[in-house]
Amino acid sequence: RANTAMHRAKASGKDNVQFYASTRDAAVAERMELETELRRAIPAGELVVYYQPKLDVAANRFVGAEALVRWQHPRHGLLPPGRFIPIAEDSALIVDVGEYVLRQACLQARLWHEAGHEGMSVAVNVAARQLRDERIVGTVRDVLRETSLAPSCLELEITESSIMHDLEHATALLHALKGLGVSISIDDFGTGYSSLSALRNFPADKLKIDRSFVHEIETVSSAAAVALAVISFARTLGMRVNAEGVETLGQAQCLRKHGCDEIQGFLLARPVPADEVQAVFRQPGLATW
Ligand code: C2E
Numbered sequence: 096r097a098n099t100a101m102h103r104a105k106a107s108g109k110d111n112v113q114f115y116a117s118t119r120d121a122a123v124a125e126r127m128e129l130e131t132e133l134r135r136a137i138p139a140g141e142l143v144v145y146y147q148p149k150l151d152v153a154a155n156r157f158v159g160a161e162a163l164v165r166w167q168h169p170r171h172g173l174l175p176p177g178r179f180i181p182i183a184e185d186s187a188l189i190v191d192v193g194e195y196v197l198r199q200a201c202l203q204a205r206l207w208h209e210a211g212h213e214g215m216s217v218a219v220n221v222a223a224r225q226l227r228d229e230r231i232v233g234t235v236r237d238v239l240r241e242t243s244l245a246p247s248c249l250e251l252e253i254t255e256s257s258i259m260h261d262l263e264h265a266t267a268l269l270h271a272l273k274g275l276g277v278s279i280s281i282d283d284f285g286t287g288y289s290s291l292s293a294l295r296n297f298p299a300d301k302l303k304i305d306r307s308f309v310h311e312i313e314t315v316s317s318a319a320a321v322a323l324a325v326i327s328f329a330r331t332l333g334m335r336v337n338a339e340g341v342e343t344l345g346q347a348q349c350l351r352k353h354g355c356d357e358i359q360g361f362l363l364a365r366p367v368p369a370d371e372v373q374a375v376f377r378q379p380g381l382a383t384w
Pocket residue numbers: 147162163164175176177180192193196220221222252282283306339340341342359360361362366
């Protein structure tokens with residue numbers, strides 16, 4: 096579309112203003128088309144949930160997985176969440192997407208338990224907009240009941256920036272969610288510019304160090320400093336720490352040395368379709384540290 100617009104602008108010899116206007120229109124049109132298609136994709140069963148296993152560092156065992164949605168689009172192929180979650184977040188659609196992923200994830204966790212992987216937890220991402228809607232508490236309660244998943248095996252991941260959007264409201268809502276027995280993780284921690292004092296009384300159980308810091312933990316001293324500060328902040332407040340985006344053994348070693356509780360990343364496992372998760376769970380952790 097953008098290309099067509101560019102050709103048209105060039106062919107007609109119009110100035111850059113016209114060019115930018117038409118590419119912007121094309122982008123808007125593409126978003127609108129994806130939004131319309133996404134509405135249909137949910138009931139059509141085109142959303143697919145992948146799972147990325149997470150390793151407990153002390154035990155050197157897998158302890159659960161994070162649910163990460165993809166869209167098996169009939170024409171565009173398998174779309175990553177970055178292509179459609181922001182669009183869904185701009186409309187109420189994210190509530191439907193979120194509920195779909197939550198239900199699938201809880202069903203899968205029950206299947207893992209039944210297959211002998213007892214106690215495996217599943218983590219589900221919750222968007223800012225879902226957090227603004229009180230109905231999320233009822234939805235989580237209903238899905239737990241429906242799937243008979245132990246609430247202690249469900250983790251909800253909320254990004255730091257969506258909490259800061261309305262700290263007071265988020266705090267109240269997360270207390271209500273925690274009342275159901277689920278646990279709360281703060282995702283992408285370190286990127287949201289929150290004041291540490293604001294988070295002091297926040298009802299979270301775990302901080303997830305953003306992968307941008309993990310990526311540079313061995314090479315850029317400021318990134319390492321952030322990672323270590325997050326670990327010690329979490330320790331002080333009695334929270335656990337997860338590091339996401341671990342790609343090298345060096346990064347894993349560094350995180351372990353500094354007391355990180357849990358790691359996740361391509362070094363251990365990529366996000367995989369539901370039918371491949373249990374094979375990963377059966378694998379031992381890292382052979383060498
Ligand atoms: P996130 O929750 O921070 O998820 C981690 C992302 O990092 C995932 O990307 C994962 O595939 C990727 N990742 C994991 N390990 C590595 C690694 O070692 N290296 C690198 N380079 N990347 C790694 P993905 O699946 O594309 O998801 C992107 C984001 O989309 C997620 O970030 C989350 O914010 C959002 N998302 C995914 N599923 C859902 C969902 O069901 N609901 C909502 N609201 N958001 C979702």
